[in-house]
Amino acid sequence: MIDVDLLPDGVVLADAEGTVFRVNAAASRMLHRRPEELIGLHISDALPLDDLAGNSWFDCLRPYAGLSTRTRLSESSWHTQDGVEYLVTATLVRDAPRQPVRQLVVSLRTAKARARRDRARSDLVATVAHELRSPLTGVKGFTATLLNNWDRFSDDQRQLMLETVDSDADRLSRLITDLLDAARIDSGRLTLRPQPLDLADATRRILENVAAGSGLKVEVTAEEDLPKVWVDPDRFAQVVTNLVENAQRHGLGVRDVVVRRPTRFSNGVAFEVFDFGPGIPEEIRARMFTRFWRSGDRGGTGLGLYIVKGVVDAHGGEIEVCDGDKGGACVGVWFPENVPDVLR
The missing domain is CATH 1.10.287.130 (Signal transduction histidine kinase, dimerisation/phosphotransfer (DHp) domain)
Structure with missing residues (x-):
């Protein structure tokens, strides 16, 4: 049996009469009382917890009364007398359904994470x-x-x-x-309508539309005779637009946009955006694509790169952040040439 003193949450055990007979180290710290001071007290006295209106948790939840089929008290928020908030839950141990509570196991955890x-x-x-x-x-x-x-x-x-x-x-x-x-x-409900697409031509058209709306003109460097890949054109436009705008906003401008054959994969096409910025530290590269992640004070909702990764993953592709060969950062995405299983 596990030693309750090893548990990170506070644990207080009481017998059928509500008398406390075991208190772990975490509960002792939370309640600011030594275990020997708590053992022998009634559970309502050992845990003097109230809600914001001053109602006692023991009187409100009535663990030894109420429905005789209860085996658990749902987690709820209660406060100590000095105002510290804890999340409290409990297990009601019965020998059989509808039998009296033989043992009460109360668990307390800090509300700081919530x-x-x-x-x-x-x-x-x-x-x-x-x-x-x-x-x-x-x-x-x-x-x-x-x-x-x-x-x-x-x-x-x-x-x-x-x-x-x-x-x-x-x-x-x-x-x-x-x-x-x-x-x-x-x-997991992102819909895709893939079709064979020339990524080089599609990228040029997308950036022409971006230039028409914002005045940002970006040249596209593309290798010859690239294969078509199965991509949703509208979703690919989201990827291109978000990566270019991210480089423009956070990377001090777009240096190059390149469409080429990938170096890490045997098929498909890679799309890469290089910027003029100072680069992206390795320790934050993985966090860039989490939801609502933002860096700096340049605004935005923090959804652009999250959506980029979601679109690329849905196509069975991959996304990578690395240092640019001329300085700055490079964000590249790879789309497989054939229709991935996730799209079939």
Whole structure:
């Protein structure tokens, strides 16, 4: 039998009358009392835990009463007298169903990890709200101005305002699309419509569209006679756009975009983006593709690279981050030539 003193969570055991007969080291530290001070006390006195309204956990949960079929108390939040929050759960040991509780095993764990998760979720909500509010403010401001002062503006001024509204609406649409795609990747429901695609030609068309919208002009270097690969054109456009924009935003600009035969694989095509930045430290390269990961203060939701990896994985490909041969960083993706099993 495992020694309860080795467990990271606090454990308090009480007999059929509620008298404490065993306390592990973690529980002793949490309750700031030596085990010998707790042993012999009633469980309600050994664990003086209340909710925010001052209600005792023992009186509320009634572990020795209530339904005679209960064998477990679900985890819930309770506070010590000095305000420390713990997550408490318990096992009700019975000799048989509907028999009295023979032994009560109470487990306590710190709520710090949950608080960190809650803060992370709050930060996420704040980030997404900020990203949504920024273009929405522009849309609302220009439409309200046009509605209230239409005749005071020239056609050129109205055209400029409407173009700005259209651009902000595109930003909103893209953010919502990214959030939906992230949810689909999480749930394994990312849909693909692959077809044979010339990645070099597709990359040039995508970057021409990027240049038309942002003015960013990037030349594509491509090897000759590359095979076509089975790729969803729309998803590939997401990969190209996100990698190029990431290099432009965080890598001090795009140095090269290369489409070539892969060096690590015997088939397929590799797409690589090189930047002018200082490079990416090896210790953060794996974290770059986690959801909502961001670096620096250049904004963004932290979804772009997560979606890139999700799309590449769904195609049976691979993604790699390395140092560029001319300095900076290189982010490369590889798509297999034949239709991978995940797409059949």
